[in-house]
Amino acid sequence: MATPLSAAKTLSVLKAEGLTVHEHEGWRTHNRDAATGRKFGPVIGVLIHHTAGHNDRELCFNGRADLPGPLCHAWLGKTAGLWLLGHGRANHAGAVDLDVMNALRAEKALPHDNDANADGNDLLYGLEIENLGNGKDPYPDAQYRQAVLWAAALCRAHGWTEKSVAGHKEVQPGKIDPSFDMDDFRADVRRQLASEPVGKKAGSAAKKPGSAARSGRAAKPRVDLSRLVTAAKTDPGARQGHVTYMAGTNLTEAALVQLGYLDRTFAGDGSFGSTTVAAYAKWQRHLGYSGADADGVPGKITLSALGDRTGLFSVVA
Ligand SMILES: [Zn+2]
Known part of the structure; x- marks a missing residue:
């Protein structure tokens, strides 16, 4: 359980992790808090998604007719880099399994997600990764690596381990995103957390994604x-x-x-x-x-x- 990071802190921890961060106009005040009358937080973890589409940054910012934006906190393009779209409650997780939330909070192994009885939008930071999610659309190394850095940055800021990271498919019945293996992804986050964030090294320019100890490649589930x-x-x-x-x-x-x-x-x-x-x-x-x-x-x-x-x-x- 933790208080959500401020917008300024979010930006600084992502940069410290080595990410180049793009800011969508209005992201700092773009959220669902006022419209729903609910506050974002306390937060317990980070959630990974694929968008099931291409060129969907604005869709994720604005939302759809049946689901108002933001649809995530950060959107990660195939080649367009990491974009901050929202700060506060975002419509990304939906109804999730309370048992899985409790396990995530306790950083224990996740049980099967057979219920949709908790509001995940209160509890989780969300990253949408631009990918068709059909198993054939590749995640370029640099894109996958940035996803690892995003998750690691938030975990590091909150003092969480990689066990505070989940995929949408692990928390909400019926979801299959993201279309890579989450145990592999968590292992990559763990390796990143064991290394020093690049921003801490005096005088060193931010490394390009993919140049860290292990260049990630999304493995199939x-x-x-x-x-x-x-x-x-x-x-x-x-x-x-x-x-x-x-x-x-x-x-x-x-x-x-x-x-x-x-x-x-x-x-x-x-x-x-x-x-x-x-x-x-x-x-x-x-x-x-x-x-x-x-x-x-x-x-x-x-x-x-x-x-x-x-x-x-x-x-x-
Ligand atoms: Zn999802």
């Missing part, structure tokens, strides 16, 4: 085959909406949607239900399997092929 198999065997027979393996199921469903095997309306609730099993069986038949080999329960070869074809994930067995 991983789906654990054995956990997914358990989900495919458990969820259809359990009560409606039973969730065994939220993250892996959502990624698998997103891939099946992308390839046209599953209707979007059935994806994203984290439950590997009978509709998902039927869709997966279609994918297995597409690959030439039949009978018991096309029963809708994922296997190593078909799941790896699904992750490769869509670019959405890799498989660990």
Whole structure:
């Protein structure tokens, strides 16, 4: 729990971490506090998103008809650099899982996000990374590196570890952003926190992103085959909406949607239900399997092929 950084302090800690910071006109007073009658903070962590689009800085500043801006505190362009868009409450996290918030606050391992029963916009700083999020749109090294520096700067300022960093997909049911592995991202934040921020080194010019000890490259999220198999065997027979393996199921469903095997309306609730099993069986038949080999329960070869074809994930067995 911590008091949110002032606008001036935010700017200074980001620069001290080695970032070049762009300021959108009006960002210091752009927030949702007055409109909602709620105050931003106390803050407990930082949240990472992908925008699922391109050239969306102004969209993130202004918001949409159904969701007023700012949609994040900072927007990170593919090549346009880091932009501060808001200060205060921002519409980025939405309704999140209270158990996950409590774990984040305590810097413990995050439980599965099966509820949407807390207001994440009160509690979390948000970064939107410009990326289609389809698993094929690359995160340039320099962009990914700036995301690590942004998260590290805020954690360092609050005395948090990398365990105060989460991805949207880890806190809100149904979300799949960001489309890189958050354990890898947290490891990169940990490495950055272990190093001295460049701004502290007297006389040294700010390093360019990517020149630090380890140049980050966004790795794909991983789906654990054995956990997914358990989900495919458990969820259809359990009560409606039973969730065994939220993250892996959502990624698998997103891939099946992308390839046209599953209707979007059935994806994203984290439950590997009978509709998902039927869709997966279609994918297995597409690959030439039949009978018991096309029963809708994922296997190593078909799941790896699904992750490769869509670019959405890799498989660990
Ligand atoms: Zn998001």
